[in-house]
Amino acid sequence: MVKENEVAGRLEWRVNMPNGSSRILAPESRETCSRLQSLVMGIVLNIKAFLDKAWNLAVNEPKKVVHCLKVGLALSLVSVFYYMRPLYDGVGGNAMWAVMTVVVVFEYTVGSTLYKCVNRAIGTCLAGSLGIGVHWVASQAGDKFEPVILQVSVFLLAAAATFSRFIPTIKARFDYGAMIFILTFSLVSVSGYRVDKLVELAHERVSTIAIGASICIFITMILCPVWAGTELHHLISNNLEKLADSLAGYAAENFSVDGSKNVHEKDSSKKLQGYKCVLNSKAAEESMANFARWEPAHGKFNFRHPWKQYLKIGASMRSCAYCIETLHGSINSNTETPEFLKKPLNDVCMRLGTTSSKVLKEMSSMIKTMKKSTKLDILVDEMNSSVEGLQNALKIFPSYQHIPTPDPGTEEAPNGTEEPSLKSTALSLMEIVQMATLTSLLVEIASRIEGIVEEVKELASQAEFRDESSMKSKQTQTKINGNDGNEHEVTMKTLQKV
Amino acid sequence: MVKENEVAGRLEWRVNMPNGSSRILAPESRETCSRLQSLVMGIVLNIKAFLDKAWNLAVNEPKKVVHCLKVGLALSLVSVFYYMRPLYDGVGGNAMWAVMTVVVVFEYTVGSTLYKCVNRAIGTCLAGSLGIGVHWVASQAGDKFEPVILQVSVFLLAAAATFSRFIPTIKARFDYGAMIFILTFSLVSVSGYRVDKLVELAHERVSTIAIGASICIFITMILCPVWAGTELHHLISNNLEKLADSLAGYAAENFSVDGSKNVHEKDSSKKLQGYKCVLNSKAAEESMANFARWEPAHGKFNFRHPWKQYLKIGASMRSCAYCIETLHGSINSNTETPEFLKKPLNDVCMRLGTTSSKVLKEMSSMIKTMKKSTKLDILVDEMNSSVEGLQNALKIFPSYQHIPTPDPGTEEAPNGTEEPSLKSTALSLMEIVQMATLTSLLVEIASRIEGIVEEVKELASQAEFRDESSMKSKQTQTKINGNDGNEHEVTMKTLQKV
Numbered sequence: 003m004v005k006e007n008e009v010a011g012r013l014e015w016r017v018n019m020p021n022g023s024s025r026i027l028a029p030e031s032r033e034t035c036s037r038l039q040s041l042v043m044g045i046v047l048n049i050k051a052f053l054d055k056a057w058n059l060a061v062n063e064p065k066k067v068v069h070c071l072k073v074g075l076a077l078s079l080v081s082v083f084y085y086m087r088p089l090y091d092g093v094g095g096n097a098m099w100a101v102m103t104v105v106v107v108f109e110y111t112v113g114s115t116l117y118k119c120v121n122r123a124i125g126t127c128l129a130g131s132l133g134i135g136v137h138w139v140a141s142q143a144g145d146k147f148e149p150v151i152l153q154v155s156v157f158l159l160a161a162a163a164t165f166s167r168f169i170p171t172i173k174a175r176f177d178y179g180a181m182i183f184i185l186t187f188s189l190v191s192v193s194g195y196r197v198d199k200l201v202e203l204a205h206e207r208v209s210t211i212a213i214g215a216s217i218c219i220f221i222t223m224i225l226c227p228v229w230a231g232t233e234l235h236h237l238i239s240n241n242l243e244k245l246a247d248s249l250a251g252y253a254a255e256n257f258s259v260d261g262s263k264n265v266h267e268k269d270s271s272k273k274l275q276g277y278k279c280v281l282n283s284k285a286a287e288e289s290m291a292n293f294a295r296w297e298p299a300h301g302k303f304n305f306r307h308p309w310k311q312y313l314k315i316g317a318s319m320r321s322c323a324y325c326i327e328t329l330h331g332s333i334n335s336n337t338e339t340p341e342f343l344k345k346p347l348n349d350v351c352m353r354l355g356t357t358s359s360k361v362l363k364e365m366s367s368m369i370k371t372m373k374k375s376t377k378l379d380i381l382v383d384e385m386n387s388s389v390e391g392l393q394n395a396l397k398i399f400p401s402y403q404h405i406p407t408p409d410p411g412t413e414e415a416p417n418g419t420e421e422p423s424l425k426s427t428a429l430s431l432m433e434i435v436q437m438a439t440l441t442s443l444l445v446e447i448a449s450r451i452e453g454i455v456e457e458v459k460e461l462a463s464q465a466e467f468r469d470e471s472s473m474k475s476k477q478t479q480t481k482i483n484g485n486d487g488n489e490h491e492v493t494m495k496t497l498q499k500v
Numbered sequence: 501m502v503k504e505n506e507v508a509g510r511l512e513w514r515v516n517m518p519n520g521s522s523r524i525l526a527p528e529s530r531e532t533c534s535r536l537q538s539l540v541m542g543i544v545l546n547i548k549a550f551l552d553k554a555w556n557l558a559v560n561e562p563k564k565v566v567h568c569l570k571v572g573l574a575l576s577l578v579s580v581f582y583y584m585r586p587l588y589d590g591v592g593g594n595a596m597w598a599v600m601t602v603v604v605v606f607e608y609t610v611g612s613t614l615y616k617c618v619n620r621a622i623g624t625c626l627a628g629s630l631g632i633g634v635h636w637v638a639s640q641a642g643d644k645f646e647p648v649i650l651q652v653s654v655f656l657l658a659a660a661a662t663f664s665r666f667i668p669t670i671k672a673r674f675d676y677g678a679m680i681f682i683l684t685f686s687l688v689s690v691s692g693y694r695v696d697k698l699v700e701l702a703h704e705r706v707s708t709i710a711i712g713a714s715i716c717i718f719i720t721m722i723l724c725p726v727w728a729g730t731e732l733h734h735l736i737s738n739n740l741e742k743l744a745d746s747l748a749g750y751a752a753e754n755f756s757v758d759g760s761k762n763v764h765e766k767d768s769s770k771k772l773q774g775y776k777c778v779l780n781s782k783a784a785e786e787s788m789a790n791f792a793r794w795e796p797a798h799g800k801f802n803f804r805h806p807w808k809q810y811l812k813i814g815a816s817m818r819s820c821a822y823c824i825e826t827l828h829g830s831i832n833s834n835t836e837t838p839e840f841l842k843k844p845l846n847d848v849c850m851r852l853g854t855t856s857s858k859v860l861k862e863m864s865s866m867i868k869t870m871k872k873s874t875k876l877d878i879l880v881d882e883m884n885s886s887v888e889g890l891q892n893a894l895k896i897f898p899s900y901q902h903i904p905t906p907d908p909g910t911e912e913a914p915n916g917t918e919e920p921s922l923k924s925t926a927l928s929l930m931e932i933v934q935m936a937t938l939t940s941l942l943v944e945i946a947s948r949i950e951g952i953v954e955e956v957k958e959l960a961s962q963a964e965f966r967d968e969s970s971m972k973s974k975q976t977q978t979k980i981n982g983n984d985g986n987e988h989e990v991t992m993k994t995l996q997k998v
Contacts, residue, residue, distance in 0.1 A: 067663065181604070438937060443830070
C-alpha cells in the first residue's frame with residue numbers, strides 16, 4: 003500500500019511491506035507507480051463510460067438490440083449447413099459462401115437487406131455468365147493468349163464497373179451490385195484458369211448464395227421487421243413535430259406576457275433545439291428513401307408509395323429550419339428589445355408563432371395517421387390571417403413620436419431642436435430594426451411553411467390518404483389511373499411524326 | 501417502309517413491300533409498330549443521355565477515371581498469382597482471398613483504403629485467433645457439445661459485434677473491422693468443424709489477404725494518390741470561396757448603383773447559388789475527416805494534422821450559410837424596396853457585403869496556401885467598421901417625414917389629419933421592415949463570419965501555418981510541445997490524491 007505523509011513541508015511516499023515495516027519510495031518508483039495507477043484508472047473509467055453509452059443506446063433503441071439478435075440467429079441458422087452431414091454433402095465446401103452472404107447482406111432495415119440481396123444476385127449472375135463467356139473465348143485462343151485475354155478483360159471490366167459506381171443514378175441503386183460484379187467476374191474469370199468444372203462450381207456458389215440470401219430475407223421480414231419506409235415516414239412526421247415545438251417554444255419564450263417561460267427550463271430548451279435535427283437529417287432521409295423503394299407493400303404502404311415525395315417535404319422542411327436557425331441566431335446575438343417597443347407587436351407575433359406551429363403539428367399528425375385533414379386548410383387560413391394581422395399591426399405601429407424620450411413633451415417635434423429629437427429617433431429606429439427582423443423572419447417562416455403544406459398535400463394525393471370521414475376510404479382504391487391515357491397520347495404523337 | 505398519307509382528311513398507313521406494291525397497315529399493327537419504335541427511341545435516348553452524363557463526369561473529374569484504371573491494374577496484378585505456377589503453388593487456392601481483398605478494400609482515397617486495410621487486418625487477426633481458441637475449447641468438450649458451443653459462441657459474438665457497430669465512436673472508426681470480425685469468426689469457428697489443419701489454413705488466408713492489401717496500399721499511394729486530407733482541405737477552402745462569391749454576388753445584385761449587375765447573368769446566378777454547396781457538405785466533410793486520420797504525413801500535412809478543426813470550420817461556415825440562405829429567401833419572396841428608401845443605405849450595405857466577402861476570400865486563400873495572413877485582421881477590422889457604418893447610417897436614417905408622400909407639404913404633421921398621415925407612415929414602416937431585415941441579416945452574417953475567423957485562426961495555430969514573412973518557417977518546427985507539461989501536471993495531481 004502506498005501512503006502519503008507530509009513531513010516538514012515535504013511530501014514523502016511510503017510503501018507498507020508485508021512484514022509490517024514501511025519503506026520510503028524513491029521518486030522514480032513513485033512516479034512509475036502513480037503513472038500505472040492513473041493509466042489503469044483511465045482505462046477503467048473509459049470502459050465504464052463506453053459501457054454506459056452502450057447501455058443507454060440499448061435501452062433507448064431496443065429495435066437495434068433485436069437486430070443484433072437477428073444477425074446472431076441468421077448466422078446460427080446458416081452454420082447448421084456445416085453441422086448437418088446431409089446438408090454439408092449437398093453444398094460442399096461452398097457453404098462458406100452462404101455464411102459470407104449472411105454477414106455482408108444482413109442490414110438493419112428490410113429495404114437495405116433486399117437492396118443488397120437483389121444487387122448481389124444480379125451482380126453475381128451477370129458477372130458469372132460473362133466470366134464463363136470470356137473464359138470460353140480465352141480457351142479457344144490457345145494457351146499463349148488465354149491469360150492475356152483474361153487479364154485484359156478483367157482490367158477493362160473492373161475499370162468500367164468502378165467508373166459506373168461514380169455515376170449518381172447507378173450509385174444510388176446499384177453501387178453494391180457493381181462491386182459484386184467486379185468481385186465475381188475477377189474470381190470466375192481468373193480462377194477458371196485453374197479450376198475445371200467451372201459451370202458446376204458456379205452453380206454451387208449461386209445456390210449457396212441463394213440459401214444465405216433467403217435466410218436473411220426470411221428473418222429480416224418475419225422477426226420484428228424494421229422497414230426503411232416506415233422509418234422514413236416516422237422521421238418526417240417527427241421532424242415536423244420538432245419544428246412545431248421549436249417554433250412554439252420560441253414564441254413562448256420571446257413573446258409570452260406571463261411568466262410561463264421559466265417553467266420546465268431544461269425541457270423547453272431541448273424542444274427549442276429541435277430544429278437542429280431537421281437541419282442534419284438530409285443524408286438519413288435520402289438513404290432511407292433509397293432503401294424504401296426496394297421494399298414490398300407493408301403496413302399502410304403500397305409497393306409504389308411515393309417515397310420521393312418525402313424527400314421533397316424534407317427539403318422544404320429544411321428550408322424552413324434554416325429560417326428558424328437564423329431567427330434563433332439573430333435573437334441570441336443581439337440585445338433585447340425594450341418592453342415599450344415589444345408590447346404592441348408581442349401579441350400578433352405570439353399569435354403568428356402559435357398558428358404556424360399548429361399548422362406544422364397538424365401536418366405531422368396528418369402524416370402520422372395517413373388521413374387527410376379538414377382542419378389543415380382552416381389552420382393555414384388562420385396562419386395567413388395572423389400574417390395579415392402582423393402586417394396590419396406594423397402599419398399602425400406607433401410612430402416614434404409616441405415613444406417616451408428622456409425629455410417628454412416634444413410631441414409636435416419642432417424643426418428647431420434637431421439634435422435631441424434626432425437622437426431619440428435614432429434609438430427607436432435601431433430597435434425597429436431588431437423587431438422588424440423578427441417579424442419579417444416570422445412572416446418568411448410562415449411562407450415557407452406554406453411550401454411544406456403544398457408538398458404534404460401532394461403526398462396526401464399521391465399516397466391516397468384517407469379522407470377524415472373514413473367512409474370514403476374504399477372509393478379511392480377504384481380511382482381511374484390517368485397514366486394509361488397519357489401514354490396513349492404520347493404514342494399517337496410519335497405515330498403522327500413518322 | 502412505313503408511309504403516312506392523308507386521304508380525304510383521314511390518316512392512312514402504308515407499308516412498301518419488297519415486290520414494289522404497298523399495303524395498308526391495319527390499326528393494331530400500326531400501333532405495335534409505333535410502340536416498338538417509340539420504345540427503341542426511348543431506350544436509345546436514355547442510353548445517349550447516360551453516356552453523355554458519364555462522359556461529362558469523366559471530363560470534369562479525371563481523377564476518378566485514374567482511380568478506375570488503378571482498380572483495373574490492382575486486379576490484374578493480383579490475378580498474376582493465378583497465372584504464375586510458382587506463385588500459385590505458394591498460396592494455393594486461397595489466392596481467391598487476395599482478389600477479394602483487392603475488390604473490397606480498394607477505395608477512392610488513400611485514407612479510406614488504409615482504413616479498410618487496417619480494419620480488415622485487425623478484424624481478421626482478432627477473429628481468427630478467437631475462432632481458433634473457441635474451436636479448441638469446443639473440441640475438448642466432446643463430439644456432442646462441440647457444435648453447441650460453436651453455435652452459441654457464433655450467436656453471442658455476432659450479436660455483440662453487430663451491436664458495437666451502432667455505437668457512434670466504434671462506427672466512425674471500426675465499422676468495417678466489426679463486420680470483418682463477424683465474417684472471419686463465423687468462417688473460422690464454423691468451418692473449423694470440418695477442415696483439419698486449421699492453423700495452416702488461417703496462416704494461408706492471412707498471408708493472401710496481406711498480399712492483396714499491400715498491392716492496394718502500394719498502388720493507391722504511389723500512382724496519383726488521392727488523399728482524403730487534401731480533398732478535405734480543398735473542400736473547405738473552396739467552400740469558403742463559394743460563400744464569398746455568393747455574398748459578393750448578392751451585394752452586387754442588390755446594392756450596386758451602376759447597371760453592372762446584368763453582365764454575365766448566367767455566370768453570376770451560378771455563383772450566387774454557391775452557398776447551397778456549403779449547406780449540403782456536412783456528410784462529405786465528416787467522412788473525409790474520418791479517413792484523413794488514417795493517412796500518413798503527405799504533402800504539407802503532418803501525421804497529426806488537426807483534421808477535426810476543419811469540421812469546426814465547416815460547422816461555422818454552415819451556420820453562416822443558413823443566414824445567407826435566409827437572406828436570399830427573404831428577398832426573393834417579397835416585393836422590392838422602392839429606390840428612394842434604398843439609396844441612403846445602399847452604399848453601406850454594399851460596403852458591408854464586399855468587406856465580409858473579402859474576409860471570406862482571405863481565409864480561403866490563407867487555408868489554400870497554409871500561410872498566416874497579416875491582412876486578415878485588417879480585413880476583419882474593415883468589416884467591423886462597415887458594420888458600425890451601417891449601424892450609424894441606421895441611426896441617421898431619414899425619418900419618415902422626409903419621405904416623399906402623394907401629398908407633400910405635411911412636414912409638420914398636424915394631429916387633426918390623422919387618416920392620410922397614418923397611411924403614408926404605414927407605407928414607409930412596412931418598407932423599413934424589408935430594409936431592416938436585410939441590414940440586420942447582413943450584420944448577423946458578419947458576426948457569424950467572425951466565428952469562422954476564430955476557427956480558422958485556431959486551425960492556423962494548431963497546424964502551425966507559416967508566417968507570411970516566410971523566413972520564420974523553421975522556427976515553428978522547433979516549438980516546444982506543451983503536451984508533456986500538461987501530462988506531468990495531471991500525474992502530479994493524481995499522485996497527491998493517493
